[in-house]
Amino acid sequence: MRQTELFTKTRREAPKDEISKNAILLTRAGFIHKEMAGVYSFLPLGLGVIKNIKKIIAEEMEKLGSQEIIMSTLQNKEIWEKTDRWSDEKVDVWFKSTFKNGSEVGFGWSHEEPIMEMMKSHISSYQDLPVKVHQFQNKLRNEVRAKSGIMRCREFIMKDMYYFALTEEDNLTFYNMVIEVYLNVFRRVGLGHVTFVTSASGGVFTDEFSHEFQTICESGEDNIYVHKDGKLALNEEIFNDKTLEKLKVEKSDFEMKKAAEVGNIFNFGTKKSEQLGLSASNSNGEKKPVFLSSYGIGVTRLMGTVVEVLSDEKGIVWPKEIAPFQVHLLVLSDKVRSFADEIYQTFISHRIEVLYDDRDLRAGEKFADADLIGIPTRVVVGDKALKSKKLEIKDRATGKTREMTIENLIKELKG
């Protein structure tokens, strides 16, 4: 895409009403637009990142054999009353409104209850199980505070997956499988090196338990304790003598780190099924409550966390798999414009996603914008390229520059 056609503008100054790094950088670079505190719209570059994150997650969900659906934002009060999660005393993040007839309606902050209700129409026997479904949902939560940019929003995109099983064993097998798949998602978005699975509550041997995926991040809201071996991390809630003893580890080997929760998984056992009446007959014809586990990844939160963790003083640094474009092509003078146009067409014909800074600006401004926007590979076409036919390539993450022909660069990008 030609940058002259991209309608968003970068800005030098940080927005006055933002304090979080992710909101400041994403706003300055033209990825997001603030509607209200904790409420953002996503502009073309921002939506590009979201689509790439969703694509990664969708591919990993497909490996698990999960089927995609999309549930409603509007929530039926009656269903939530069955599990005692309707009242504001029990759940303090509800947005609620009223229909024209005066009856109350909620806005989805989570979807366990309605999906259990839905499954009553599709699950009745062991032959229908297991069922795996997921959705990419716009969740609405009436948060008190919203000062962390897109890391804690009143409106945000979440991927939630649900697993319905006949037996506890099957449920747990899948639960453990998802842990590996989730770690792969976090690796692919570029956070693998700083993301840990932490046990969040209970133990593996109680009926209900959960795990979190925590990314070490200065601006995170949680504290986790990371073992010096780099493999084990514990949530603050369970970092106590009892846990340490059980795991046979020393307290002194742990270091506290700030972390952001990027995913969480819950085993509900049969609790929800019993509350909402979802059962399946086993092979003996006996009705049994169905086991449920649920699996969440905050898509927009993940995007914000990547910015918090990987950006530098010049701007954002997008990992390859989620960058809005693979290449940022900069033309530095009118003398080389037609040569740069050719390079641009060459990238397009090789299906390499390229943002082409064809604006009539000084080189310094273009370099600053490229650093701010954070596309992985910067390709500069300056005057000397006309003779040498070599392009100046800069890696956004490492800052390393090289000279290469377009042919070699394309080979490298494609490989």
Place this chain on the structure above:
Amino acid sequence: MRQTELFTKTRREAPKDEISKNAILLTRAGFIHKEMAGVYSFLPLGLGVIKNIKKIIAEEMEKLGSQEIIMSTLQNKEIWEKTDRWSDEKVDVWFKSTFKNGSEVGFGWSHEEPIMEMMKSHISSYQDLPVKVHQFQNKLRNEVRAKSGIMRCREFIMKDMYYFALTEEDNLTFYNMVIEVYLNVFRRVGLGHVTFVTSASGGVFTDEFSHEFQTICESGEDNIYVHKDGKLALNEEIFNDKTLEKLKVEKSDFEMKKAAEVGNIFNFGTKKSEQLGLSASNSNGEKKPVFLSSYGIGVTRLMGTVVEVLSDEKGIVWPKEIAPFQVHLLVLSDKVRSFADEIYQTFISHRIEVLYDDRDLRAGEKFADADLIGIPTRVVVGDKALKSKKLEIKDRATGKTREMTIENLIKELKG
């Protein structure tokens, strides 16, 4: 996909609480799940159709050079007050709630106001214009009545596009270009033969005006008057002597038809820009209010309209471009199961989207389900196929059957 793996079930009986044809068929076939009156979730088959409709629209938007964004559901009261569209007296479809601090927040039923506000950060001079943006949005509307299935929902997916222009002429040129593009969308989803552009209010020579795209449909909520030449149609509101005189047509040449509005386009002139303060300097440095036009297509409503218009007494009839699968493969006995498995793999290796009814059911039930689900091409593998190697092919729309080898069928489907 194997039908034994698809978690949704078909049902023989119509749901008790539905009266519209689209809701009855889509529920019976497992495309949708009703959450409340006018609120539906979309199951894998239903989401498949939505994705295909979105793909068609996205391709057509790309031809226009429009850039995709996604705005927020939560709406800022202050912005809507500027155009006097916040109060329930002025706009009667708002859902509203309150933040924890007691201030009001709305839920997006339309997005003209916030997008004007957003563009103040990106449009300041003629060099920034024109701007074309669109989004696929989950709109929320507090409708009094919601008995038309997915054709009039309290929550529905809409594609809305906005055009920002420096001059009236440019705005009108684009407006007319979109009419042709929209007609192409309706052709591609299979409704071209029954969809008309109708002038909805005003005339082309006033500052503000709009057009609708109306699909002839028994269950439609509007009346339109269609000329016997099949090319001109008029909305009820402007079907009067004045209009007829202006167009030089005879009243008696028109026939009244029920119709459903599947798209609408508005020219706001500079009204919204003046209310919200969006201006751009022209080449003389003078600040001028920006011209706005907006363009909507109801994605889920379009899906419902297709079902209303194209289904028959046996079930749904999906047009090829939006069908959730291209082929419905049915195996009729265990004797030919391994042969059918091979056929299934052959389709997959040729990237033909196939739903494989591998369930252990009687042929009659499979035929009935296939007719209900409405995939364009049905391929039956029965006992005699083992010898003849010919498959029985049935076209869902015409009912015509033929015998063909898998090779010839694939050639035809790919061509």
